[in-house]
Amino acid sequence: MNEVETLLNPKAFYRVNRSCICHIKGGQIHSYFNGKLKLDLTLAMDKEVLISRENATDF
Numbered sequence: 001m002n003e004v005e006t007l008l009n010p011k012a013f014y015r016v017n018r019s020c021i022c023h024i025k026g027g028q029i030h031s032y033f034n035g036k037l038k039l040d041l042t043l044a045m046d047k048e049v050l051i052s053r054e055n056a057t058d059f
Contacts, residue, residue, distance in 0.1 A: 014059055016051050029059075 005015050015021045016039065027041035035053030051059050 016049055016055075016059075020045070020049055022049070 001015070001018065001021065005013075005021060008021065011024075013021055013023055022039065022041060026043070027039050030038045030040065032038040032050060035056060037051040037056045037059060039049040039051065041049060
């Protein structure tokens with residue numbers, strides 16, 4: 001994932017967590033528990049995509 005992340009434009013893509021990189025305009029953002037964010041991506045995922053409260057401000 002680290003290698004793929006370096007190939008992408010950081011203005012258009014964001015590494016949400018250890019297993020997911022998404023396009024910034026790739027879905028809808030919702031507030032979640034304890035300051036986290038939940039993403040509803042245009043392309044459906046098998047599991048919820050969450051952004052930690054530590055990374056929520058950067059996102």
